[in-house]
Amino acid sequence: xxxxxxxxGLESSCDDTAAAVVRHTVGKPAQILxxxxxxxxxxxxxxxxxxxxxxARAHVEKLDIVVEQALTRAKMQxxxxxxxxxxxxxxxxxxxxxxxxxxxxxxAGSGLPLLGxxxxxxxxxxxxxxxxxxxxxxxxxxxGGHCQFLIVKGVDDFTRLGGTIDDxxxxxxxxxxxxxxxxxxxxxxxxxxxxxxxxxxFKFPRPLLNRPGCDMSFSGLKTAVxxxxxxxxxxxxxxxxxxxxxxxAGFQAAVVDVFAEKTRxxxxxxxxxxxxxxxxxxxxxxxxxxxxxxxxxxxSSELFVKFTAPPLALxxxxxxxxxxxxxxxxRAGFRDDMxxxxxxxxxxxxxxxxxxxxxxxxxxx
Ligand code: KG4
Ligand code: ZN
Numbered sequence: 001x002x003x004x005x006x007x008x009g010l011e012s013s014c015d016d017t018a019a020a021v022v023r024h025t026v027g028k029p030a031q032i033l034x035x036x037x038x039x040x041x042x043x044x045x046x047x048x049x050x051x052x053x054x055x056a057r058a059h060v061e062k063l064d065i066v067v068e069q070a071l072t073r074a075k076m077q078x079x080x081x082x083x084x085x086x087x088x089x090x091x092x093x094x095x096x097x098x099x100x101x102x103x104x105x106x107x108a109g110s111g112l113p114l115l116g117x118x119x120x121x122x123x124x125x126x127x128x129x130x131x132x133x134x135x136x137x138x139x140x141x142x143x144g145g146h147c148q149f150l151i152v153k154g155v156d157d158f159t160r161l162g163g164t165i166d167d168x169x170x171x172x173x174x175x176x177x178x179x180x181x182x183x184x185x186x187x188x189x190x191x192x193x194x195x196x197x198x199x200x201x202f203k204f205p206r207p208l209l210n211r212p213g214c215d216m217s218f219s220g221l222k223t224a225v226x227x228x229x230x231x232x233x234x235x236x237x238x239x240x241x242x243x244x245x246x247x248x249a250g251f252q253a254a255v256v257d258v259f260a261e262k263t264r265x266x267x268x269x270x271x272x273x274x275x276x277x278x279x280x281x282x283x284x285x286x287x288x289x290x291x292x293x294x295x296x297x298x299x300s301s302e303l304f305v306k307f308t309a310p311p312l313a314l315x316x317x318x319x320x321x322x323x324x325x326x327x328x329x330x331r332a333g334f335r336d337d338m339x340x341x342x343x344x345x346x347x348x349x350x351x352x353x354x355x356x357x358x359x360x361x362x363x364x365x
Contacts (some may be wrong), residue, residue: 005082005330006033008070008106009323012059012099013091013119014145015040015050019066020319021074021081022129024327030129033074035313035320038062045184049174056094063102070319078110085326088116088336089343091145096342104338115326116340120348122321123283124152129324130310133279138270138305140263140296143284143316144170144185149214149266150348151273155328160349161266162214169255170286172218176225176251180244190248191289197242197249202228204254206261214266216258225251252291260295267303282309285316 004025011018020035040058044050071077086103089096100116107114123141127133136153138161148163167175170187177186182193204224207217225247232243263280271278280300287293287309300307314320 002082002331005327006076006080007083007085007115007323007326007330008067008081009117009122009319009321009326010063010067010084010086010099010103011119011122011317011319011322012063012095012102013087013089014095014317015044015055016317017059017062017066018317018319018322019063019070020323021070021076022320022323022327024324029132030324030327032129032320033076034070034072035318036066036069036073037313037318038066041185048178048184050092052092052094055092056098059095059098063098066319067102067106078106078112081110081112083113083115083326083330084110085115085117085322085329086340087119087122087322088340089118089346091119091344093342093344096344100340100342104340108338113330114336114338114340115329115334116336117322117325117329118346118348119317119322120146120346121156121158122325124150124158124348125155125325125328126283126310126314126321127279127281127308128328129320130314131281131308133281133308134277136270136274137279137281138266139281139283140259140266141283142169142259142286142292144168144174144286146284147216147218149262151270155325155332156334158348159351160347161269162216162262164216164218165208166217166219167222169216169218169259170284172222172255173286175222176248179226179229180239180247182244185285187286187289190252191291193245193248194252194291195245197245197247199246199249199253201246202250204250206254206257209258209261214262214269216262218255218258221251221254252289256291256295259292260299263296263299264303267299267305271303271305277306278304279306279308281307283315287315288312
């Protein structure tokens with residue numbers, strides 16, 4: 001086994017072009033030698049959402065630059081690396097293809113081994129990079145595109161306990177922000193408004209709490225906010241700043257209640273299977289929300305579960321999580337080659353029934 005591994009990770013599956021170099025020596029904490037991210041918010045802000053073609057073109061333009069910067073900041077050259085890891089799905093196919101082609105070019109030119117990484121596995125393995133968390137642990141992965149409870153049992157061994165059956169929560173935050181004319185991405189804007197709002201003024205639903213299990217739904221909640229907004233506009237000809245704050249506070253309180261209860265259920269299921277030293281971790285951009293994070297920390301302490309959340313820069317999309325997943329997979333003996341395919345759909349857990357994005361072509365994530 002290689003005592004020390006140094007891997008370059010590339011990420012381009014959504015709207016961040018990212019590259020990072022991570023080094024790990026067995027028995028020591030991992031070191032993030034560089035972590036470069038180019039976001040694309042300003043490119044998509046006029047369109048009210050991510051435009052896949054614009055995203056793909058921006059990835060093509062930026063990939064070479066992030067790779068060069070990641071190597072320079074890490075004071076590394078290609079021969080100093082042991083392998084190249086790249087997100088091979090799931091995600092927007094143009095972006096995933098750009099990353100995979102870039103990584104294949106580097107691997108072909110340098111002779112370095114290639115590793116294709118599932119983006120969700122990158123998020124799911126991050127607590128081992130940041131906090132050296134042992135398997136098995138429970139994770140809530142909660143972002144603009146994903147929402148699922150996972151038991152992470154090994155490098156390539158995940159069980160999904162449940163997830164959203166419609167919108168991801170980040171997407172719901174973004175849509176609520178849009179309907180209230182707040183800035184994008186909507187999560188931080190809605191959270192900032194909610195601080196001054198009254199969460200009890202509007203009676204928003206807590207979807208699926210009366211249904212057993214850990215599945216969640218955010219689409220109806222988002223529509224309930226839209227209905228109240230339209231009502232206020234009809235009655236008063238527009239929205240006052242107090243209305244906006246109260247709508248945000250009510251919406252966020254409903255999301256918090258859903259997460260708190262569903263997380264408790266996921267913890268009970270997980271602890272029934274793995275009662276020894278339980279750990280709960282968060283990943284994804286929505287983990288930035290203080291109210292959600294605080295509520296989940298409380299749920300954890302009530303059930304005597306250890307709570308960890310990676311620093312925000314490693315919760316959102318980044319190259320370090322892909323490089324780290326590469327290190328884990330390399331050590332476990334996985335290798336890919338030039339036949340590595342870019343996959344728009346790639347569920348982490350093939351055994352649990354698919355909820356989000358399932359259809360003719362199968363489960364998305
Ligand atoms: O993980 P991420 O950076 O990208 C992917 O979706 O893959 O997550 C971005 C999402 C956006 O929908 C954004 O609105 C949400 O995370 N977000 C938040 C907060 N900060 C970011 N949602 C709620 N509260 C926040 N403070
Ligand atoms: Zn992500």
